Amino acid sequence: MANLTLVQSINLALAQEMEADDSIVLLGEDIGINGGVFRVTDGLQKRFGNDRVIDTPLAESGIMGFSVGLAMAGMKPIPEIQFEGFLGPAYDQLVNHAARFRTRTRGALTVPLTVRVPVGGGIHAPELHSDSPEAIYAHHPGLKVVMPATPYDAKGLLISAIRDPDPVVFFEPKRVYRSFREEVPEDEYTIEIGKAKVVSEGTDLTVVTWGASLFQCLEALDELPEDISVELIDLRSIYPFDAEAIIESVRKTGRCVVVHEAPLTAGFGAEISSQIQEHCFLYLEAPVQRVAGFDTVMPYYKLELDYLPEAPRIKSAIEECMAY
């Protein structure tokens, strides 16, 4: 058991899985000697060699399409896309190929890849280094999408993702990369894709969130009056997502606030809100609230904290939902 950052726990999971399964290869821009721009793959090329930790040319569609080929030939590629904004050029290969080969070939050719992608805002990064496109990939059938918020979950979910026989988009909230440490077991363990985590139990209102927003929610909860009992759920998996855990919680609390960084409109919060309504209609005491990014382009960093759902906005949504 070691006290690790998110960066370190991901590095550990990668190393352990690579050790155990030599069909795993990592590929991406600057992941080799440089260890990735966030150092997530630090030391792995040295340990596993150039053939298994591959610096690629600067081409995201290439990285993704090449990985699809590797996967169909029986390897388990783990491509890295340097920032979520650069998933754009890889989008077509990801949604129209990686996601479709199993369906397309009735299972004859499959694509067991895990694409790692730093995600989200809050670190004063340049343009296209701070977006949250999880709803896009969740909407495309054939992909699984996860976004762990803590070092412990990251290790367990990454191992599940790597072992999953289908493509998984593994989003790493960069705001959390080094923001805190947590005890992470040395042994390998898995966390089931599709299972949420109840971070704190409560009876009055459910907050559902994922990624770095978890910490803004915790901050908001800290500032709430003592007498409001909030159940906080970290979704962890976006697709498939744990409808059951949410429904169970909201049937208990009758109120829900969903929090995410991505723009409101057609964000994943809409799916959650809709499903709550479909499954908890008679239990709801207030409309499900969404606290999200605005329907505007993620701003350059001077304004990013005005854009992101920070604690005060979450707090007031909770209070108003309680008061409804």
Add this chain to the structure above:
Amino acid sequence: MANLTLVQSINLALAQEMEADDSIVLLGEDIGINGGVFRVTDGLQKRFGNDRVIDTPLAESGIMGFSVGLAMAGMKPIPEIQFEGFLGPAYDQLVNHAARFRTRTRGALTVPLTVRVPVGGGIHAPELHSDSPEAIYAHHPGLKVVMPATPYDAKGLLISAIRDPDPVVFFEPKRVYRSFREEVPEDEYTIEIGKAKVVSEGTDLTVVTWGASLFQCLEALDELPEDISVELIDLRSIYPFDAEAIIESVRKTGRCVVVHEAPLTAGFGAEISSQIQEHCFLYLEAPVQRVAGFDTVMPYYKLELDYLPEAPRIKSAIEECMAY
């Protein structure tokens, strides 16, 4: 006034706008002498010349990025992407550039382009010729997204889109291209982007839909018992969408079914359902229902009608929503 198909009304609108504004150029694959694979641009190259109706190399990112450049230099490009499945390679240029230049430059450089894209299933086409990605583009700030379902609306919305100072994704439901004719005025007219159409008034339940599904909804309505009074809304614009019209209707009817071809999860129906809930909470007598494509890859055509929300599925959703 002439009796036109959707293909013809779009062709007419393009011709009239090109006549009026010589900064408009069309570009795409096979749109010139061939008139496009659906003949939507038939005759336009002959009429306006090779410089204004431009056959491009086979490269969608190229078409989109080149159009962004043309637009920033003061032209009004109308690129065509041959099928919605081939928006994939153009995605990055569309969402990360076309959609962002106004924000990025505080309005100094803008991208008044209208990208025309055939959309949706039901015509026995090959793979990637039958998808419905409207939610993807609606989620990306900086884009407008429309999907007219009739020849009349297509002309008015296309003219609005072309004249709009910002990028518009103009989806053309290919199942409707030649399925029926409608009176379309010869004169130019516009339909405001963001305004829905109440196709039929009703008091018991609201059906919200867009694109080719409109006709499946009409079919379902025909088969309903006389005593159920349905208000049918054709959204027409996906982003921005006419929340007001929907809210007004659902506050009146208390029940709503949303119908679309795209996969359920994180589809645009989720946004509508969420907003109804947020704004009509105390008026709702049943949960908002979504009848949509399944969370699976759009199948090859033998199964496509099992996938698409056809009339029977819509009808039973309406009946069950009424019975709730």
Add this chain to the structure above:
Amino acid sequence: MPRRTVYEAKVEFVQILDEDGGFDEKLGKDLISDEQVVALYEHMVTCRELDEIAFKLQRSGRMGTFPQNKGQEAAAIGTAHALIKGTDWLVPCYRENAALFMHGLPMHYILLHWMGDERGNEIPPGVNITPLCIPIGTHMLHAAGIAYASKLRNEGRVVATFFGDGATSEGDFHEAMNFASVFQAPIVFLCQNNQWAISVPRESQTASETFAQKAIAYGMPGTQVDGNDLFGVYKVVKEAVDRARDGGGPSLIEAVTYRLGDHTTADDARRYRDQAELDAWLAKDPLIRLRKYLETNDLWDDQMQTELDEKAKVIVREVVKTAEGIESPATEDLFNYTFANLPDGIITQRDTLRTASIGQNPAQIGLRTQRQNA
């Protein structure tokens, strides 16, 4: 030397059997045995028969859109012959059916594919072929990845990937060429330059004089070959395959050929191309040329042709019967292949054939508890 040449390159064109039946002995001698040539010709004719019948199936409403392969058989077969069936991989687009059949794809799979049935892509085990690729220019990256996997694992497999002249315009073509050359993957890029991408002629697709010279951008050998010349195609592909298998990396081959049919059955090429152009190329049909060769070399006669035509008809009739005889896919096939392990949501959708929740059995969404006092 303030202005000095730092790089020079050239591109060669290869032709062994020309359209008048002329045969280059120096390059062509003992290249393919007489027996093999006869067998390849027979295969070519059978594939042409399938192609014509497929066209008719579409016209009579028994199949969806179909892209005829007519006229490009020599490029497909010459390439397939240079690769080892069951070891090497073929990563096709959709105009090289003849190559796929040679490497073990059951013929009715192609019909199933165009009949809107994914089972046409359910490649049998041991057949190293990826399914027809609909999005143009995207599959060459998969080919590069498959080739690199072979290299990484020292399997000695070579990959050949087919694509059209139009496909070279896509960014993915560039990225595939670049990845393949940077990683020295064992792959042959086979560009079927059939002069048209639907209605767009080669001159509007690229300003380069040849497609072969695009290899130069990647420090890769590039060769142009008469794509209607079985011998020429086999020769240059074989050289490239051998080089690849020996660790010499990728190659680009431009097979100069022609699309004798419309783009697909949904197309009408008379809208955009001249009859005269088509006529000139009809005379270069690889079937005519190869038959001429066989006859010149006393390997063929009218009697054999009649028998072959009959045999081809019988084979193709059987193939059509098989494709049409397959029972309709079950609705639940919609769901079952989305993931190896279906998430609850999809299971519910499959079992109820519904998307949203009303009318669904609450048990199906597996609630662990139920609040009573709603």
Add this chain to the structure above:
Amino acid sequence: MPRRTVYEAKVEFVQILDEDGGFDEKLGKDLISDEQVVALYEHMVTCRELDEIAFKLQRSGRMGTFPQNKGQEAAAIGTAHALIKGTDWLVPCYRENAALFMHGLPMHYILLHWMGDERGNEIPPGVNITPLCIPIGTHMLHAAGIAYASKLRNEGRVVATFFGDGATSEGDFHEAMNFASVFQAPIVFLCQNNQWAISVPRESQTASETFAQKAIAYGMPGTQVDGNDLFGVYKVVKEAVDRARDGGGPSLIEAVTYRLGDHTTADDARRYRDQAELDAWLAKDPLIRLRKYLETNDLWDDQMQTELDEKAKVIVREVVKTAEGIESPATEDLFNYTFANLPDGIITQRDTLRTASIGQNPAQIGLRTQRQNA
């Protein structure tokens, strides 16, 4: 001729002022007037000063990530000098600030950009520059489109677009080169081959011997030039610009240079590259070389240098003051530039700073009617 050469090409390297101060009179005579060279040198030094100060701003927490331009000034300035300010367009990446300033971009805009402020991209009217481009390799398509607009409207404008060696690997590079050549757009593609793309060296980026030869794939002229040689860069770019303006279409120029700094302030190049390599290139610094030239030609002395250094400091101090003195952007700037005409939903979000609805004034969503008996 069964194997005949159908295409030949070569790539030239141009150098006028070499690193030892050698000057090729034949190519360089009267190329740039003495006065101009002095002015360009002064600009170069000022830009270098800004670059060093920007680095320090980041280190002291007053600015976000910054990519130093150090070492690549000759390529930027030589190119900008060959284009007509206010007529031609520059479509940059982020390592050619010196070119942008020459064409009218206020210097503090660059700082604002890296300080996380979109106002750094609010290009003033009449300045034909697009903003720094973050997604690598994507902006050359915009450049091609701008160039084609100039051609369509007979405006006589030429476009120069800058990008790195790494950028050539992106599919969009390929599509931009192809579109530009097919449409014979008046554009110069200026590849700043600074040997590295973050930690990836040139040899891992492409297997081609030069970047210039990538032009061959598009039937486009391609030339390699010493990118640290102001005269050489100006010469080859001017030729390409003239050709483009005369309707001769696009060109690719590879400027061979070196990134003397880290990739950005977030990078530490010592992790992946040798000090010896860096040292060798430090000696080729375009500033050193140009000063040597000026001194050899009696155009410069220490006194002038001292004065210039002082002047540059003053200018840059002022620039920093301007950038830092700008008031913070208003929160509502988040919203106001999304569309020319903001949709209701965004107006509501702006006016309430909220996303979902509770607590929002129902009037704001503009309900036309209100059912009373809820």
